Amino acid sequence: MNLLDIKSPADIKGMSIDELGKLCGDIRHALLEKLSRHGGHIGPNLGMVEMSVAMHYVFDLPTDKIVYDVSHQSYVHKMLTGRMEAFVNPDEYNKVTGFTNPKESPTDIFTIGHTSTGVSLAGGLVKARNLIGGKENIIAVVGDGSLSGGEAFEGLDYAATLNGNFIIVVNDNDMSIAENHGGLYRNLKELRDTDGESPCNFFKAMGLDYRYVAYGNDIRTLVEAFGSVKDIDHPIVLHIATQKGKGYAPAEADKERFHFGGPFDLASGAPMSINKAPDYGTLTAEYLLNMMKNDSTVVAITAGTPGVIGFTPERRLQAGEQFVDVGIAEQEAVALASGIAKGGGKPFFGVVSSFLQRAYDQLSQDMSINGTSAVIGIFYGTILGMNDVTHLGWFDIALVSNIPGIVYLAPTCM
Amino acid sequence: MNLLDIKSPADIKGMSIDELGKLCGDIRHALLEKLSRHGGHIGPNLGMVEMSVAMHYVFDLPTDKIVYDVSHQSYVHKMLTGRMEAFVNPDEYNKVTGFTNPKESPTDIFTIGHTSTGVSLAGGLVKARNLIGGKENIIAVVGDGSLSGGEAFEGLDYAATLNGNFIIVVNDNDMSIAENHGGLYRNLKELRDTDGESPCNFFKAMGLDYRYVAYGNDIRTLVEAFGSVKDIDHPIVLHIATQKGKGYAPAEADKERFHFGGPFDLASGAPMSINKAPDYGTLTAEYLLNMMKNDSTVVAITAGTPGVIGFTPERRLQAGEQFVDVGIAEQEAVALASGIAKGGGKPFFGVVSSFLQRAYDQLSQDMSINGTSAVIGIFYGTILGMNDVTHLGWFDIALVSNIPGIVYLAPTCM
Known part of the structure; x- marks a missing residue:
């Protein structure tokens, strides 16, 4: 299938796991083509390819709602929701912003640029859905540094008191923009090291149900994981380990430089222009x-x-x-x-x-x-x-x- | 000993545990006298009597430093640090503010009115002490609702990365201004119910050492607890269960109304004036x-x-x-x-x-x-x-x- 044939998530619903896997490869290739020429958030989106595809395969947008935080990790979501041209056609590269944007698509719920707000905002959607009597899945995708801000904590604290479906996906790539800091990140490591089994668990301590997914860049694993929580009747944290920069060796090796950047040489990863003037x-x-x-x-x-x-x-x-x-x-x-x-x-x-x-x-x-x-x-x-x-x-x-x-x-x- | 004879913490250093216990009774009595005539933060300070006395008995201010958050729970600290007149002499009632204030005493480190900032501020003291090469104890006293704000989380997250002495006292009275809400408070209850033994522990998940103290209104227990962490060489959370409004039946029974209020009838607890106009x-x-x-x-x-x-x-x-x-x-x-x-x-x-x-x-x-x-x-x-x-x-x-x-x-x- 040509990427441009994907006009909406409906176009991937009938795919086999193998086809989804191939799609992920094509998407990653297209992402690298665009980002190497145009710049943007490189590592975060390379790490989110499989997760984004799996979410759109399992959930039904725009009925189900995904809130990306920080939304610089939403490029693949954009590709799957009517905006593929902006990623494969160089003339259209500037047609999308770098963050989710309701003006671009009804599948973008909020514009989120500052981080750590997603669980709070999605919690509001959950609260409204409950009062209205809706049944849709509401998913908050956090991570890539967005757990360290205090609002994320406030959001999790309140989330534990909500009724009904609420899926909080923690994209744990072991990074912020630079390396992670703080006591919380030691616990995330402990959870990764114990396959989620450590009894000392930040998310459970916040009163939330919890599942761990070790292979967050494996499409089959992710489809199963999201399938297992779809329509769940209470808030749950899905802690998913991914690799920032996945599939592009220079970005896997230098995660900080490839978090966000301008055009680079695809073969070597070297930046296209280096400003030598002291900034x-x-x-x-x-x-x-x-x-x-x-x-x-x-x-x-x-x-x-x-x-x-x-x-x-x-x-x-x-x-x-x-x-x-x-x-x-x-x-x-x-x-x-x-x-x-x-x-x-x-x-x-x-x-x-x-x-x-x-x-x-x-x-x-x-x-x-x-x-x-x-x-x-x-x-x-x-x-x-x-x-x-x-x-x-x-x-x-x-x-x-x-x-x-x-x-x-x-x-x-x- | 007459309360007015206590001019500084040095005046309680030689006391026996029994004398400290009697002192706590006298302080509580004086507090109630003032607050019933003058108003203020009633419940929070009644719950902090024994803890404040024990801290001043064990630690050496102003060399050691205590940061109160929220500092409306610092009245007894003020009584022990040269400001007793303002609590026992009605003519002097207005001589102190309701929060810690460096202009009143060198033992007040910061003015803290908004909540959840204490661990962050005290963490800065710890960082500066480490760079300067000091050895003093630095104590942050949080609680009474001050854990729910995101900054408290940010402060704990960073605290876990600090070296050297840092004692974070969590005054857990099971209340905010009104009842507590949020997933975190379920964990605090679980910790209280298991005498601190539950393996699911928010503070440990934040990367911090942890001890639980069940009897936070017992002076002997507290003197031992603070003694056991004095001069400790790393950050530790001392989770202390106290009773808001302790020792005054109306305040124990209606914790929300007695969080903060105007003058009240000491015998009945009834407010002195009730504004019947709709506000x-x-x-x-x-x-x-x-x-x-x-x-x-x-x-x-x-x-x-x-x-x-x-x-x-x-x-x-x-x-x-x-x-x-x-x-x-x-x-x-x-x-x-x-x-x-x-x-x-x-x-x-x-x-x-x-x-x-x-x-x-x-x-x-x-x-x-x-x-x-x-x-x-x-x-x-x-x-x-x-x-x-x-x-x-x-x-x-x-x-x-x-x-x-x-x-x-x-x-x-x-």
Whole structure:
């Protein structure tokens, strides 16, 4: 079957497992063709090929609903829901955004760009369905770093109290944007290492039913796994181990670089263009590393985006204990900075403009009210920001300017 | 010993366990005297008497540091650290704020009013201490609802990666402001029911060492428990079961009403004044209940403060499935409202002005960008707000006004 013949999920419903397997191969090939020329979220989507195909094979969209979080892992979903052209026809590459978008398809329920919100949003769909008396499956697909944000925890905590069908798929690729951090990820590893059998289980401790799926890039396994929870009558976590960058050796080898990037040479994986001019991130990291040499209390903090502030794996090693990645958890980053300052340290928190708003209350309560001295470096602000509606760099000055005691400095020329 | 003779924690260091027990009785008596005349956080502090005394007996402040979250449970700490007059001398009642405050005492590390931030802030102290090479104990006291906010989860997740001493005390009184909700609280109950032995353990799943203390209102037990973790060389959770309202029958019986309140008759527990005029909360709840009768898709949501929006226990029963308390988790409340709206329901989220800022990113991403219709009712806004710096009702309009697509309506007269 030609990929372009797939106009909707109905077109894959009659396939055999072997045909689905071949389809996954074709999709992965097309994905690599597009991403190598166009850029985008590479590793996350390569890891999601089989899972996306299996979900569309088992569930019936748009009646059943899938909420992707973070939705940068929805490319294959888009390919299967009427948007194949945008992935196989170079002239159409720009016809889709990088996140789910209800304006593109009724199978996209929400636009989700910031992470950790999917379980909460899907929980709302479940609640509404229950009140209306519907019976459809509601699936939240989380992972690729989206478990570290506090809202994910709040969402799971509430999910355990919901009645009726709710399938929470945890795409566990053992990565955030960079490597994972935090105690939770040790438990995910323990669960992977014990085939889900460890009695110490974060999801069960949150009050949720749980199943583990070890081979998240095997189409037969996934079709069976989703089939076994379809129409289930209570909330359940399906913890699925996948490989980020699956099927493309350079992306399997360097998961951080291939999380998101511009065009690359398909044969070697080398980026098509390397900007050799020093950028804001590199300058920042070098400046901080220099300070750290003379002052052991300087701490650089990132919330899951070390690359943005120039902290390459090498520089992270160099900084040692003076570099902290709290995971995608901006509230923690700001509060931690305040605590470090109060304890006599000199914190620097570098953050993408759009993500600063995830820590409004911490800027107000933990920092402003407590008068702690921290430097917050804003990256990708204003019109130099990222280009999706979910990642605009326009709000930082407005939101910070109302909080007493915070001085916002911005360059007036470049 | 007269309570006024206690000028600093040093004054209780030489006491026997029996003397400490008598001290706890005297403190509880004084607390009740003040709170019955002055109002304040009643139940939380009655439950914390023995724990506060034991901590000051075992640890050495201000070298060792205690971070209270939420710090409305710090009254006894204040009594033991140079501020006894403000609790036993009616003329001095207003000399202390209701939260920890570094301006009052060097033993108050942060001002914490919004909840769930303590582990994160204390984690910053730990990080700074490690870099500086200090050896002091750092203790975070969380609980009384402060585990349900996402930042608490982010804080625990990072805490598990810290080196050196870090004692996280979970004051588990089985309550938030109202009753607890969410899957996590089932695990806390399981841990209480199994004397901490259940293999399914939220804190261990977060990568943390763990001990359970069943008798959190017994001074001998607590002195031993804190003694056993003093100077411990790694992060540990001390899960301590206490009774909210301990020692005062009306507060033990009606934990929600005695969480926070104005003056009351000490003999009966009856409030000194009852405002019979219908308030904003009552009007809101009655209006919503009326709507619910005719429309099964109307949902009233609170983030742990049902009383604020007029949903008394009776009205909660009346609303049934159409009332949701997500716990103190405003991010969840806004995202859930967005999901309910997307699923065809009609959500109302009622929130104290000061707490709306805990959901800035959700207002922006989950609601504004997704164009979902929800009504958010703001309570205690502007100069009618609460009177502590941590709970000012001045910021809601400023922060909301920069988010596209949200209409803010405010009365121009009363």
